[in-house]
Amino acid sequence: MNRLSWFNVTALTFGFAFLYLPMVILVIYSFNASKLVTVWAGFSTRWYGELLRNDAFLDAAWVTIKVAVVSSTFATVLGTMAAYVLVRGGRFLGRTLFSGMIYAPLVMPEVITGLSLLLLFIGIGLDRGVMTIVLAHTTFSMCYVSVVVSSRLVTFDRSLEEAALDLGCSSFDAFRLVTLPIIAPAVISGWLLAFTLSLDDLVIASFTAGPSATTLPIKIFSAVRLGVSPEINALSTIMIGIVTIGVITAALVTKRNSLRQQQEEQAAARVA
Amino acid sequence: MAETIFAPWDDPTEKPLIRFRNVTKRFGAFTAIDDLTLDIFEREFFALLGPSGCGKTTMMRMLAGFETPSEGTIELAGQDIAAVPPNKRAVNMMFQSYALFPHLSVYDNIAFGLRRDSLPRADIDARVGEMLKLTRLEKFARRKPHQISGGQRQRVALARSLAKAPKLLLLDEPLGALDAKLRQATQFELMDIQEKTGTTFVIVTHDQEEAMTVASRVAVMDEGRVMQVATPERIYEAPESVYVADFIGDVNIVPGTARAVGDGLFQLNWAEDTVPFIAASEGAFSEGQACHLAIRPEKIAISAERPPEAENAVHGKVLDIAYLGNLSTYHVELPGGQVIKAQTANTRRISRRSFTWEDPVWVSWTKTAGVLLDQ
Ligand SMILES: Nc1ncnc2c1ncn2[C@@H]1O[C@H](COP(=O)(O)OP(=O)(O)O)[C@@H](O)[C@H]1O
Ligand SMILES: [Mg+2]
Secondary structure, eight states: OOOOOHHHHHHHHHHHHHHHHHHHHHHHHTTBSSSSTTSOOOBOOHHHHHHHTOHHHHHHHHHHHHHHHHHHHHHHHHHHHHHHHHHHSOSOTTHHHHHHHHHHHHHSOHHHHHHHHHHHHHHTTOOOSHHHHHHHHHHHHHHHHHHHHHHHHHTSOHHHHHHHHHTTOOHHHHIIIIIHHHHHHHHHHHHHHHHHHHHTOOHHHHHHOBTTBOOHHHHHHHHHHTOOOHHHHHHHHHHHHHHHHHHHHHHHIIIIIIHHHHHHHHHHSOOO | OOOOOOOGGGOTTOOOSEEEEEEEEEETTEEEEEEEEEEEOTTOEEEEEOOTTSSHHHHHHHHHTSSOOSEEEEEETTEEOTTOOGGGSSEEEEOTTOOOOTTSOHHHHHHHHHHHTTOOHHHHHHHHHHHHHHTTOGGGTTSOGGGSOHHHHHHHHHHHHHTTOOSEEEEESTTTTSOHHHHHHHHHHHHHHHHHHOOEEEEEESOHHHHHHHOSEEEEEETTEEEEEEOHHHHHHSOSSHHHHHHSSOOEEEEEEEEEEETTEEEEEOSTTSOOEEEEOSSOOOTTOEEEEEEOGGGOEEESSOOTTOSEEEEEEEEEEEEOSSEEEEEEEOTTSOEEEEEEEOOSTTOOOSOOTTOEEEEEEOTTSSEEEOO
16 A cells, blocks of 8 residues: 655645635634624524524525526536537537537636626616526536536447437437436536536626526625625535535536446447 | 249349349448449348448448438338438348447337337237247346346347337347357347248348358448359359358369360369369350369368379378368368368268378369359
8 A cells, every 4th residue: 555655645734724724614603603703702503593584695595596496407408409419410510610619608707708698688678687697607507518418428329329210219209218318417417517506606697687686696795895794604604515515416426327327338238 | 842942032023122223322532332233032031241341331221221322222112212211211220239228128128119109008018028038038028238148138139129020120240249159049049030020131240151051142242342142052152253252161262274175164274284174164264364263172082092083183292281170171282382272071080080291192173163263
């Protein structure tokens, strides 16, 4: 066994401290009994109780969840379709352009995405609210879904779809009955990714939210400007929890299932 | 009562089930199938034989509808099928990779095609049961493809492609994954199933023995062209080209020049200062035309003395002996360096070999033992 040298241990400690210390402090202070954020006055879950009585926060939380669920669902449908066309469509006119464009939002600064969406919504006279945030989030998260799904489709054995066609399926049935069930883990992890992206987005939501609907990150951001309250620490802790669960689930679903399925698929094909 | 021989290809009134007419398939600049014209008849067990990359799979995929010919037409039961999509063709294919659906059980894999026709449940159940029985998979109906062995998977793939009772079944190297014993058993099983169901089978293989065993006719292919289509016996005994003779089984090829001596007989001058060989041929050769004598090793006798009545006999020395269990093959070097393989059956156990290395021997054969080929 290769033992860790003192250098490795130090590097690891500093790295993790750098990443997680701020969050750990936040989580600890969310259980602070004192109203003063910087003074520790004993353990309490008081602020979690306060949070439940704060209607403004609860409203924002509800909007955030709604937006995340709806936009990630749309993004999954669109992203999966785009991935399918890109991987399976063969060569069609403008394929390179299309595949380049679908990944552009990945590298586009969020401020620009947000601004251009804002201009679009104003241009077509769409009132800003839940609807516009959903549209905006769908737009930027569908390319993430498409990346996840297309990387799965690349390794997907084409002859399975041909077998389905051969046995009398239409192309749509072949996709629905054969392709989709097999790539489902990738689609699910794409959905979870889109969900968490939507959940913690501040920049794009700020551009596209209106007075009628505010998401939690916006609410927290504006509240913090008036001073950090323990309530916000509590709220942030909950969000960290949700995002962590989402990310871990996505990772597990992808890793375990797609690994197992690929093994099954290989096994189902002939032994070479 | 004379038994009728199954030979629809010899009957000019018979309508072929499949008709390739001048079919060419190109992938970009590469020609995978080159001007193919071929008829396949109902109830035939037709084998496509050729080296890897000669276009066998491409031909199958055109029949199944996954590729369209670049030129020419393919007819199925008298109809041009160019415009018919794969899901509307009465053709099923057993894929080279099996392509079993990994998320479905053996039962559901077999039922897959039947469900697309929205048959009543009871009918589907009955048909799947029949297929499971035919392929002896009853015990594995509930298993997933990854829970069964390679041989069983291959039978699931076969059952799935047979379930819809297609007019035409395409088998793309169906037995490639099996070991020799299982392979042979499955070949007979396939022939049995073909006979029972009356389906037309087109099988792709690169194993010549397999093609000879199962097929009513064999097409030998090379680089996108069909070199010869005939029954296994004719392919073996009357090849039309050196390529076909060489591809199927073991053969001696002796190059030389022809000289007609009348009565359908020709002399083959094969080396200087030697007695020419004599061979009967249906085809005609002009004086001095370059040609090849193709002769199977088992048609050549080997002896210590010159057989008195031999039509062709030549003296040489034993270069090498290959013992194959049931047979022994002697490599005999003739004057001028030509090596001839002669095969003898080992009919007796532990018999002393009559000849050994460096022994002078005579090899001999009759005038009809070999064929003269001009290409
Ligand atoms: N989709 C394709 N695109 C380009 N070339 C192809 C394609 N499919 C087959 N080929 C080429 O056509 C030739 C014949 O292939 P194939 O029919 O698969 O041969 P085989 O006789 O081994 O089944 C090969 O050289 C192969 O590279
Ligand atoms: Mg092939």
